[in-house]
Amino acid sequence: MFILLVSTFLTNVFAAYEEINTTQGKVIRGISKAQALKKFGPPSSVSENLWQYSGQENFFVYFTDPVMVYLYPNSCSGQLGVPVEFKVFADSADYKIRDVTEVSEFLVDDPANFVSIKPGFFIAKKPGRYQVLARFRKSNVRTFISNPAYVDVPDEKSDKKEDEEEKIVAINIVPFKPVLPVKTRLGFSAFATFFNNKQAKYDVREITRQAEWFIKSEGAQEKRLDGSQIYFSSVGNFQVFCKYQNIKSYPQDVTIQDYTGTLRKTLKHIMVLPEFVTIPKGSDVSFIALGTYYNNEVQDITAVSEWATKDRAILKMEKNGSYFASSVGITEIGVDKDKIESSPVKAVVVNKIGDSDVFNKKEEEKPKNLFDDLLNNINKLNKDTLSGSKDLRQIKLSPDNFKISIGEKSKQIVAMGVYADGSEEDLTLLGDWKSSDGVVAGVIKGLVSPNYPGEAKIEMEYKNVKSLPASVLVEGPKLISIVVTPDNSIISIGGILNLKAEGHFSDLSVKDITTSAGWLLDNVKSLKVEAGKITTFGSGITNISAEYLNIKSLPVRVEVVLTNIWILLMILKFLLFVIVVLVIILSVFYFLVQRNKAKIIALSSSPAEFIIALYSNSRDIFSLSGFKKDLCIAPITYAKMIEDKLLNKSGDLSAFTILYEEAKYSKHVLTKKETLRALGNYNNFLRILLSNYKGLELLKRKTVFLLFQKPFFIEESVCGLGDAKD
Structure with missing residues (x-):
């Protein structure tokens, strides 16, 4: 029953807000701070998670948590003996969303019928409908509760079709979080992870052509597409996803920017599929590694990457991506290439599918009575308002002095209000923000965006109280990385090779810095480099890197070899x-x-x-x-x-x-x-x-x-x- 009580006060974040009549007055909940500002305007007084509005109508807006905690997905279908994964995201006032799954606790209404593998992973032992909550502790005294999620586990004996041998576990899309210029076409690929019930095996297959493709922009409805080749005609943020056999893929975020430049072919992200497996002892399992490059190319890098297993006694690697389950337990697999590491994938080895002996159960705790907390917060706010202890005396901005380069992500300034009683409150979303020079830097709700090199002062005002200005120095585009080409060369003694160093900057521009960069060699006996020009005088292998503005490129390999032509030339020179x-x-x-x-x-x-x-x-x-x-x-x-x-x-x-x-x-x-x-x-x-x-x-x-x-x-x-x- 505790889940039903909590769910009365914790509705889905996408649902409409609700009004609750209490002895202290009307309370509105289920709305975010940004939505409250847009609908009701600035409050007359604030506390940690409660705003009070005074006027023709006196009411309160209650924020379930100052840090909004979301449990994803909201609902899903499970299968006996097959893991179900949940993710917990914390959305704080600074607009930063963090994955807090590993540090969250999970509450299930019927824990006896569920086995918890690790935070976020569950295996149902009996069919039924289950409710799940996530609890995130920000500190010893601050606890945040997520929205409820639901898991439907059908009875396999009655619902499962006899001829249905495999099911789709998940669908993933690549390239990973692409960034590209406006008026550009990009092709996406979809990979589905299948689980064979009879053989207890996983298989990853491409389903790009068979899937239905959709796109969704900010504040708009999803739109169905003709295929996976998508033309982006406008700047903005989008989500691309697909559906196959009534299964929806994880959405892929796409950023479209107004710029021109060359996208470099440097590895950006590694995706390992399947992301989670449960296999019986003595069986084989195969994974694939998909690499996404900054130029949005996707390659299968399974054979050319370094694979590592956290516990080799559980999974023994036979070759890259192929493992043998040798003992019961839980382990992780990671992939590394070009100093880029993948997120670890989980592997659970059991004696047989459905066996839960390998898992450790945790004692579940019930959430606190949120209704009592709500009344206590209202009483405290009324008391503080009447006593005058909530008089705003000062507004402090943090940070109050920083540098930011053109093209870098916007930087958040937090405004903390200091009251007469010494307490502090986050006023970032409540006040009016101003920039002394909008050409140099703009500001919206404390979020500073760099526009042009120069200096600007940022101020915030709330209830006729102005903050001290924060100084923002906007610098030119910042050098992010250096790419040297060609990356692998073989030349003869006496030969000449020209290297090219390109600097990639924060505004996505690319500049030739060949003559400006310094050149670093690990072998000076076979060649020398001046302004990118290689002159050889001995055989050997040399790794060469370019360095500029304290940024160093990855080394390129140059091998100098003896050739018959060079030997003949030396003889002719000697004779001459x-x-x-x-x-x-x-x-x-x-x-x-x-x-x-x-x-x-x-x-x-x-x-x-x-x-x-x-x-x-x-x-x-x-x-x-x-x-x-x-x-x-x-x-x-x-x-x-x-x-x-x-x-x-x-x-x-x-x-x-x-x-x-x-x-x-x-x-x-x-x-x-x-x-x-x-x-x-x-x-x-x-x-x-x-x-x-x-x-x-x-x-x-x-x-x-x-x-x-x-x-x-x-x-x-x-x-x-x-x-x-x-």
């Missing part, structure tokens, strides 16, 4: 280097040879000295050619020996040697004609000498002559002996 060095060396020696040649030519005006110098040079050439002269051998004998070895009968060397002996030992004055004849004998015999060498041997001999700086042929024309022929 050797050739250049040889040319330089030979050029130096050629210069030295020409210098020695010039010295000989300079003696041509003195026939004797010229012939002696020629003979000395020829003797060195003969020695380098393998004809070494013994000091005891006369020059003419030496000449005959060389001619004999070369089989030469021209006598040029002998004739040249005779002229040499005459020039050195005779006092006879030689003429230019004799000088010319000596030069002719010299050149002729050198030609005979060289004719004995072919190919590489000839090249070798000439190189040796060059290295020893020995001139070879000397032309008659350069010696000034042309007139000696006449």
Whole structure:
């Protein structure tokens, strides 16, 4: 009966408000603070959960809880041995909705017929209709009660069809909470989780084409769509859901914004299906992981993610997403990829479906008598009003100084009223809010929205009492993340690769920051990066990250490898280097040879000295050619020996040697004609000498002559002996 009593005062949040006549006057309940402000205006006095209106009619508005607690879903159908899940959401005055399921207590009108697995999960042991309440404790003295929810569990023996082997447990929609620009089309996908009654197995299948699709915008009725491809023509917040076999999916929130930019392909969310399983010991179960990216793409990442089990003794992983139930118990499974973690999914292993030995029962507590609390609150408010203790003295804003960037979510300022008795009350929704510069920042009910860089003062006034201003500094778009492309590259040594760093900002804009960012390397032995340009000089693997404004990108992998083309290029470069060095060396020696040649030519005006110098040079050439002269051998004998070895009968060397002996030992004055004849004998015999060498041997001999700086042929024309022929 306690559920019936509480439900009299706790109706569904979507129902109309009700009026209750008490000894203290009329009390209105079942209405939110925002609805009360819109319908009745600001109250004359307020308390923690009660507003008083004085005027032509004196009445009270009672808020069931200052923190509204919702139990979702409001009603559902269950099945014997199959878990039913509830979620508890707390909606506080700052408009923030939190999932408080894990820290809430659940009250069931017939707890003996229900098994509680964990907060929010129940398994019915008997058919029937059950009522459930959630109790959320904000502190040791504050308790909030949710709306009642109902669970209908049919009698399987009478209601279940013999040919019905499987049922839909849940339907989920992806991509997860997409954000996209206006006038954009986006395709959604629906995945249904089926439970096979006979085999006690779960199966996740895509039902996008078979499902009926619907969309709902703020303050509008749901609208049926032709398919899952949806075109969004206006800015705003929407909910997309589908229906299949009379089962409605969980709604997916969609945000449409007025902006242009590139959406990055970076992982945002991981959804693991099924979200909850109850399987018998010794059976197999499979899960899939669906990844939603910031560009709203959805991929099956089951095989490429890291899977973890909280208790491996209960579930043993055979491969990614596939598990074997090895022992009875309760465990959780999580998925991780690119530093993004999924919400854990629950797995309950029992000896057989319907077995409750694995679960621990908790003693259920009954809710307090809310009717008595209501009267007490009214009496307290009347007493405070008459005594003047509720006179408002001061309004404090919190926070009173903060920064916010363009594109960031609106920030809530809370206004706390300080009364004469020292008590405080949240007046955020009651007063008039003003911004000193609406171009910079706007404010509605304390919710500050950044519009343009600058500074603005926010004030709130209630009952002719003004708060001190809160200072709001609106900064330009804030850098949220950096994406570097390409993310995986292989280049050869000596190759060049250009990386690109894109900064994603809070206003959803994307900016090329390649030249502005700093580049971080974990291996500086194989490459360097300057303004995104990679220059390689050694083989190896390097992870590279871009950093800008204290934001660091995920690393990209660059592998530098040896290639045959690079090796060939290095060989060619080495050969070219050797050739250049040889040319330089030979050029130096050629210069030295020409210098020695010039010295000989300079003696041509003195026939004797010229012939002696020629003979000395020829003797060195003969020695380098393998004809070494013994000091005891006369020059003419030496000449005959060389001619004999070369089989030469021209006598040029002998004739040249005779002229040499005459020039050195005779006092006879030689003429230019004799000088010319000596030069002719010299050149002729050198030609005979060289004719004995072919190919590489000839090249070798000439190189040796060059290295020893020995001139070879000397032309008659350069010696000034042309007139000696006449």
